[in-house]
Amino acid sequence: MSANPKKLVEMRGVKLKFADKVILDGVDFFVQKEDILVIMGLSGGGKSTLLSILMGLLKPDAGSVLFKDEDLTKLSRTKLNEVRAHIGMVYQNAALVSSMNVRENIELPLKELSDKNDKEIDSIVDQKLELVELKDAKDKLPSELSGGMQKRVGLARALALEPELVLFDEPTAGLDPINGKHIDDLIVQLRDKQKVTAIVVTHEMESAFAVATRMAFLDKGKIILEGTPEEFRHSDNPIVSEFLSAYSDEKHTKE
Amino acid sequence: MISKLGAFTISLLQELSSVVWMGRETMSEIMERIAKHRSPFRLEHFFYQCNRVGVGSVPMVILLSVFIGLTMALLTGYQLQLFGIVTLVPAVVSVSFTREMGPLFTGIVLASRIGAAYTAELGAMTAGGEVDAIEGMGIGALRYLVTPRILAIFCLTPCLAIISVISGILGAAFISSLTLQISYSYFYDQVMTNLLVKDVLAGIVKSFLFGAIIGMISCYKGLSVKGGAVGVGIATTSSVVIAISTVIACDSFCNIVMVTFFP
Numbered sequence: 001m002s003a004n005p006k007k008l009v010e011m012r013g014v015k016l017k018f019a020d021k022v023i024l025d026g027v028d029f030f031v032q033k034e035d036i037l038v039i040m041g042l043s044g045g046g047k048s049t050l051l052s053i054l055m056g057l058l059k060p061d062a063g064s065v066l067f068k069d070e071d072l073t074k075l076s077r078t079k080l081n082e083v084r085a086h087i088g089m090v091y092q093n094a095a096l097v098s099s100m101n102v103r104e105n106i107e108l109p110l111k112e113l114s115d116k117n118d119k120e121i122d123s124i125v126d127q128k129l130e131l132v133e134l135k136d137a138k139d140k141l142p143s144e145l146s147g148g149m150q151k152r153v154g155l156a157r158a159l160a161l162e163p164e165l166v167l168f169d170e171p172t173a174g175l176d177p178i179n180g181k182h183i184d185d186l187i188v189q190l191r192d193k194q195k196v197t198a199i200v201v202t203h204e205m206e207s208a209f210a211v212a213t214r215m216a217f218l219d220k221g222k223i224i225l226e227g228t229p230e231e232f233r234h235s236d237n238p239i240v241s242e243f244l245s246a247y248s249d250e251k252h253t254k255e
Numbered sequence: 256m257i258s259k260l261g262a263f264t265i266s267l268l269q270e271l272s273s274v275v276w277m278g279r280e281t282m283s284e285i286m287e288r289i290a291k292h293r294s295p296f297r298l299e300h301f302f303y304q305c306n307r308v309g310v311g312s313v314p315m316v317i318l319l320s321v322f323i324g325l326t327m328a329l330l331t332g333y334q335l336q337l338f339g340i341v342t343l344v345p346a347v348v349s350v351s352f353t354r355e356m357g358p359l360f361t362g363i364v365l366a367s368r369i370g371a372a373y374t375a376e377l378g379a380m381t382a383g384g385e386v387d388a389i390e391g392m393g394i395g396a397l398r399y400l401v402t403p404r405i406l407a408i409f410c411l412t413p414c415l416a417i418i419s420v421i422s423g424i425l426g427a428a429f430i431s432s433l434t435l436q437i438s439y440s441y442f443y444d445q446v447m448t449n450l451l452v453k454d455v456l457a458g459i460v461k462s463f464l465f466g467a468i469i470g471m472i473s474c475y476k477g478l479s480v481k482g483g484a485v486g487v488g489i490a491t492t493s494s495v496v497i498a499i500s501t502v503i504a505c506d507s508f509c510n511i512v513m514v515t516f517f518p
Contacts, residue, residue, distance in 0.1 A: 081393035096385070
């Protein structure tokens with residue numbers, strides 16, 4: 001189906017509406033292996049919905065969602081669950097299981113979906129916690145962690161099964177600049193060292209330009225611009241320009 | 256009036272079909288898991304829920320049942336004394352407790368104690384995005400979260416109903432010996448003579464049904480929560496109300512069937 005062998009994910013003509021409200025109105029984009037695609041857009045514009053569709057949590061009304069040439073919208077639940085094991089997701093609110101401590105949260109996918117023994121699982125958990133620099137928080141409950149720490153645990157959990165694709169929903173939203181930068185560095189590090197492909201949904205411009213290899217702008221249910229960060233900076237699209245100038249104004253004010 | 260009744264019927268049917276859908280999907284996730292030679296749920300989760308539903312509910316079930324048995328014997332005894340047939344108290348209390356009161360009160364206790372907890376827990380997880388996260392990992396949220404809960408309440412309701420029946424009868428025997436001058440040995444003999452196997456079976460079958468109903472309704476209500484903390488509160492209230500009403504309705508239906516077909 002796909003002409004490009006490096007293409008990992010592709011959305012073709014994806015449409016979705018809730019009741020009478022159109023959320024996505026024919027979204028088309030693709031992501032190549034080892035790319036970090038940043039999807040931007042106004043709040044409530046359907047960016048997080050896009051990720052839910054990619055995870056198979058929502059079914060679009062029309063269009064196809066291809067992951068390694070397999071259409072997720074047509075897969076049986078068993079097959080879809082198999083595919084989901086290759087996709088990790090870091091949620092905006094981390095979505096850690098609140099009754100489990102950090103170690104148990106990271107163990108969860110490993111215990112449920114892999115054939116690894118306890119010793120191997122322990123070693124993976126340690127390795128992932130080391131990656132997100134949270135080894136000391138192993139026995140803490142999510143409620144005992146700060147927002148930034150919860151997001152890092154969410155990332156460690158998303159990486160537990162060594163996914164090929166990681167989806168980030170507003171990874172730096174609500175974090176202080178230092179924690180935000182830490183998360184951005186982790187995203188880039190994942191691509192550089194572990195060859196992980198990522199789709200990042202954000203409206204934090206600084207974070208977006210720090211991690212993106214490609215960018216897309218979602219407006220009124222459609223991708224109105226897709227390109228490199230450089231192309232975005234010089235775009236003459238009025239909505240994108242306004243969005244970027246609002247960011248530079250904000251940055252300017254802060255300075 | 257008619258349009259309101261129509262809307263109510265439609266929403267009732269929608270809810271009912273959703274509960275059935277949840278049961279079907281849970282079963283299908285379990286079967287898929289078994290086909291892959293993997294355990295459909297973690298035994299530790301099942302035993303944890305059993306401990307909560309069963310062991311945790313024992314004191315409340317005993318307390319309620321003793322007092323209900325006691326009150327029942329006392330009131331029945333005073334009425335039967337007027338006709339000089341107070342000796343019927345053991346038979347009346349034991350049969351009604353075994354067939355009716357034991358399973359029904361256990362159902363009501365579990366619907367309010369465990370059903371509410373299931374709904375609140377799953378509701379908070381749904382509202383916090385935890386259920387979606389589990390589903391998104393490919394784990395199968397229904398299998399992972401719902402199965403141990405429903406299975407625990409399904410298996411433990413009959414056990415608690417038996418405890419309730421024994422406690423109720425003991426409460427009745429105590430008050431009968433104290434106020435109605437019925438000795439413990441006479442009470443015991445009368446219970447053994449009048450209680451039939453079909454009464455015991457009827458009580459146990461009903462308890463299994465009540466357990467399944469409470470588990471299904473409370474888990475469904477929890478998983479369909481919308482609107483954060485307020486939504487969890489609304490769902491929990493509605494779960495308890497619906498579970499208790501359904502248990503009582505199901506009890507009446509079972510009684511009609513049993514009286515008609517197994518008189």
